Amino acid sequence: MAELRLTDVEKAYGEVRVLSDINLDIKTGELIVFVGPSGCGKSTLLRMIAGLEKISAGTLEIDGVVVNDIPPSQRGIAMVFQSYALYPHMTVRDNMSFALKIAKKSRAEIDAAVERAADILQLRPYLDRLPKALSGGQRQRVAIGRSIVRDPKVYLFDEPLSNLDAALRVATRIEIAKLKESMPNSTMVYVTHDQVEAMTLASRIVVLAGGGIAQVGTPLELYERPNGEFVAQFIGSPAMNLLPGEVVQTGAQSRIKLAGGGTALADIPTTGADMGLAVNLGVRPEDLVATDGEDYLYQGEVELLEALGELTVLYFKAETPGAAPVLAKLGGIHTGLKGQRVRLKADPSKIHLFHNKKSLLYR
Amino acid sequence: MSPVLQGILTIIIGVGGCVGYFYGSNLLLDKVIFPARGANIGRNINRANQVRPWLFLFPAVFALGVYLAYPVVGSFYRSLFDRSGANFIGLGNYVDLFNEGTFRVAVFNNLLWVLVVPALATFFGLLIAQLTDRLRWGNIAKSLIFMPMAISFVGASLIWRFVYSANPDIGIINALRDAMGLAVLDPLQVQFWNNFFLMFILVWIQTGFAMVILSAALRGIPEETIEAAIIDGANPFQVFFKIKVPQIMGTIVVVWTTITILVLKVFDIVYTMTGGNFGTHILPSYMMTYMFRDDGRATAVAFVIMLLVLPVMIWNIRQARAEMR
Incomplete structure (x- = not known):
């Protein structure tokens, strides 16, 4: 039940500005994921x-109230x-009830809140254990339980799955999605460097790079x-x-001649002024497919090959x-392609064009 | 022979002796006692390997026995004899001790020392460690507070004799009294309270020790638990007492018990400041009054002190081990 609004937010340590021009509206009920290198x-x-x-x-508003100078505990957040x-x-x-005890809630109220959270997270059998007697996954559930108990307006997650092993990470990710x-x-804000977490959990993703x-x-x-090469x-x-190239035909669709010799048609409109534009x-x-025709996008020699069964890289x-090697993911098993020259093409709707690192779609 | 040559010779003999002992004893074991040949070769090898650890342990066990175990037993035995050391009087020395008023005063004072000094030193140490944690000049403050640690007890006592001096031109207490128009007095002659003046010297010395250890422990607390507590709404006092202190409780106990053990050994301060007069005796200083005069009585006191230290020591070692795990 909370909206978050960041306006021109900036962070500087002395002279060094690490973040600037952060403008973001987060609506009630969204799960926003921050990703970035x-x-x-x-x-x-x-x-x-x-x-x-x-x-x-800059200012940070939670539910329309500027909270820049409000201490963490009164912002209605849990982390x-x-x-x-x-x-x-x-x-x-005690871990889960600490915040409520500090807030001088009644015994009955605390017990009810703790037990509700314990039920949601299946922590009931562990309520009287110390953290050191719990596994990593259980500990993370307690940490989540601790925030649920406070019934916050906004949940903040700081890479909550990074310390878990791969299998547990998937299980806990699904649990967070269910939660x-x-x-x-x-409203939830979730920081991760893991793309899969970002793609699966987020209602919207915020990609951060270069301090903005x-x-x-x-x-x-x-x-x-x-919108640019970085996000792409x-x-x-x-x-x-x-792949570097230049625009050789403009219109509703554009034709690109590539430096490597191939050509491609893209579903991206260009104007006459774009003729000859370096892109x-x-x-x-995963959008590249093999072809035998003369109308290919790229051709090259397969130097290395990873057969994963469902697909071959x-x-x-x-x-x-x-230079960065070109990669192609082909469905199925193609172990015979090593050392071969292969031609590739792609559907015009799957092509992106960038000029000066910016997408031509967002001009 | 020149001292240098003597030193070198000692080193050669010492180190050579060690090497010779380990090499020779192992050689003896493997070649002569349980030789790895003949009919019982397998059995001999196994036996040699069972004996071998004891070869390596022997020097340490021997030294501990001669310098630690024997003196304990020997002291106890000596405490059962009278001052001449010729007549066995059983527990007579102990009975006399408990009947003597000065001994009871010393026990009572020692109890006060054991309660007050570790408590104050640990408390001040913790307080200073916390207060200086984030200060830019915190490290300078900490070095100054740690400095008394480097002064011997006798040296410290001499310094504090000036502080407690009955001359208002020297002692700060009497200087203050003088400024307020009060009569000059000798703080060390104020019965009962003079004990606390003496204790304060040891607190002054030991606070630095407590501070250094506790400061390191405080820095070892994961920052996130503190941030989590802040988000949970804890104020700085609650963060300190409910999050930080419980997490370093083990270290606090180790510091506390270490200082307690030290307190039970200190006699220099009392000996230098009052010589045990004006009702300030504690057990070690009381022991000193008998030493060289009545060794039977003195060893009896020593034994009482050892019995008092033992439980604290056991607790201290257990806690320190638990900390290391």
């Missing part, structure tokens, strides 16, 4: 929302830390219509291929040493 300031931004870091400039941050000397029950489902009115917001959108928006390569794995053509490895030999 390490050091992009995503955790810092979350901690500013939590109140653990001072906001250097789940990467390291769980359970109080090691307290039992699970969100069961609390449709609660690179793009905000639903997971599929970011995947299908990235950051979302999706393996990363999108970028980077982006195409995802082809690594092509880079034309110039040091």
